[in-house]
Amino acid sequence: xxxxxxxTAAAEGVPAVFCNCAACVRAKKAGGKxxxxxxxxxxxxxxxxxxxxxxxxxxxxxxxxLSQVMHVFITHAHPDHCSPAELALRxxxxxxxxxxxxxxxxxxxxxxxxxxxSVGAQLTDAAQKSLSLRTIKPYEKICADKLTVTALPxxxxxxxxxxxxxxxDEKHAFLQFNDSGIxxxxxxxxxxxxxxxxxxxxxxxxxxxxxxxAGRHMGMLDAADExxxxxxxxxxxxxxxxxxxxxxxxxxxxxxxLSALAAKHGFIAAFDGLKVFLDEGNG
Numbered sequence: 568x569x570x571x572x573x574x575t576a577a578a579e580g581v582p583a584v585f586c587n588c589a590a591c592v593r594a595k596k597a598g599g600k601x602x603x604x605x606x607x608x609x610x611x612x613x614x615x616x617x618x619x620x621x622x623x624x625x626x627x628x629x630x631x632x633l634s635q636v637m638h639v640f641i642t643h644a645h646p647d648h649c650s651p652a653e654l655a656l657r658x659x660x661x662x663x664x665x666x667x668x669x670x671x672x673x674x675x676x677x678x679x680x681x682x683x684x685s686v687g688a689q690l691t692d693a694a695q696k697s698l699s700l701r702t703i704k705p706y707e708k709i710c711a712d713k714l715t716v717t718a719l720p721x722x723x724x725x726x727x728x729x730x731x732x733x734x735x736d737e738k739h740a741f742l743q744f745n746d747s748g749i750x751x752x753x754x755x756x757x758x759x760x761x762x763x764x765x766x767x768x769x770x771x772x773x774x775x776x777x778x779x780x781a782g783r784h785m786g787m788l789d790a791a792d793e794x795x796x797x798x799x800x801x802x803x804x805x806x807x808x809x810x811x812x813x814x815x816x817x818x819x820x821x822x823x824x825l826s827a828l829a830a831k832h833g834f835i836a837a838f839d840g841l842k843v844f845l846d847e848g849n850g
Contacts, residue, residue, distance in 0.1 A: 568613050568712075568739045568845040570767065572837040576603035577773050577784075577815040580621075590819045600781055600838040604749025605647045606745050606813045613712045615639045616743055617770040618672075620650040629840065634665035638711040639653040641674035642721065642745050643729035644681045647675070651720045654684040658693030671699045673709060673716075674726035674770070676783070706757065719754050721747035723783050725791035733758070739766040739845040745813050747771055749789060755800040764796070764804045767846050769837065772811035776828050784820065787811060791832045808845075812837040 578783040582591035582604035605619035615622075615636050625632045635709040636659075641649045644676050647826045656662060657670060672682065690698070703709065704722045705728060715735045719849070723729035723746050731750075734741045740763050748771075758765075770793065774786030785793070790811060811825075811834050822838060 568734070568736050568741060568768075570741060570769075570843040570845070571609040571629070571825050572769075572810075572812060572839065572841040572843075573607040573609055573629065574604035574619060574621050575812045575814060575837045575839055575841075576605055577813055578605065578645065579744065579816060580604055581814060581819050582815045583816045586816060588816060589817045593646075593821060594816070594819070598823060602839065603814055604839055608743060608745075609636075610714065611712070614714060614716070614734070616732060617642055617648040617745060618650060618654070618837050619647050620645075623653060632666060633732045635667055637667050637669075637671060638709075638716075639670065639672045640709075640711075640716055640718075640730075641672070641678045642731065643659065643675070643724055643727060644677045645724070645746070648746065649681060650677055651682040651685045654682065654698060654813075655691075655694055656692055657687040658695075667698070669697055669699055670720050671701060671711070673701045673703050673718075675730065677727045680814070682848070695797075698822045703730075705730070712766060719757070720751075722750060723747055733763065735763075740764060741766060741845065742768045742784075744768065744770045744790075746773075746784065748779075749793060750782055755796060755802060758802045759800050761786050763802050765802055766804050767795070767808045767810065768794070768803075769810040769812050770834075771813045773813055773815045773818065775814065775820060775825070777818060784813075787829065788833065790834065794833070808843070810837045810843070811835070 604621040721729040770790035773784035777786035778788035
């Protein structure tokens with residue numbers, strides 16, 4: 568399994584779009600891994616997790632052929648994770664010679680209705696034929712190319728089915744934590760019952776080097792607590808790898824400092840463009 572972190576920031580990006588706080592000024596000056604776009608992941612070149620407003624930029628800077636993506640799984644309806652305007656550009660006269668004839672877009676009822684209301688009237692006949700919008704429910708499993716994706720309930724927006732996603736192939740399982748606070752025991756109990764052993768986990772780290780407890784997001788110390796809970800449930804491989812993503816400028820440290828603190832807790836601080844390979848016998 569190949570995992571690529573296309574973007575690793577929270578809603579406002581780092582530096583934030585209108586901000587002149589110390590963290591944002593520092594990020595602009597330092598550049599490199601300190602520049603973070605809105606969170607998005609690409610799995611095996613075929614599956615996108617979330618569709619932020621930076622999707623076009625991600626495609627250009629990473630030289631991606633997004634027409635070969637077969638599935639998009641959206642975590643929730645907030646605009647930094649669900650920005651559907653460019654879905655109307657999939658198909659003639661805006662796109663030609665696409666690799667895959669159909670793009671399957673999966674999300675909650677709220678997400679699918681947002682997409683329909685935002686771009687439904689703008690879809691050409693070609694775009695309508697090239698998009699398939701699919702509503703999913705908590706704990707639903709979907710076959711996506713050679714992967715199995717399970718929608719697990721996240722702790723985020725009240726009144727909306729928000730998801731984190733479990734992505735599995737024949738050898739590995741990856742759990743993605745964009746935009747979620749601490750999970751209820753029932754989620755981990757479900758994974759235990761299903762016999763899941765995780766090779767990699769990417770945790771929300773919106774609050775930087777903090778512990779926030781209950782809420783819609785996590786900090787690094789919350790993620791460390793969650794890692795211990797996962798161990799207690801027995802759902803981790805011995806060589807599981809742990810990543811932090813979805814950073815806000817409000818809790819942001821320079822990438823080098825963030826990486827050093829993360830390493831002390833057994834984490835890797837993800838950055839835009841990071842590629843991770845899960846090989847046989849190597850979590």
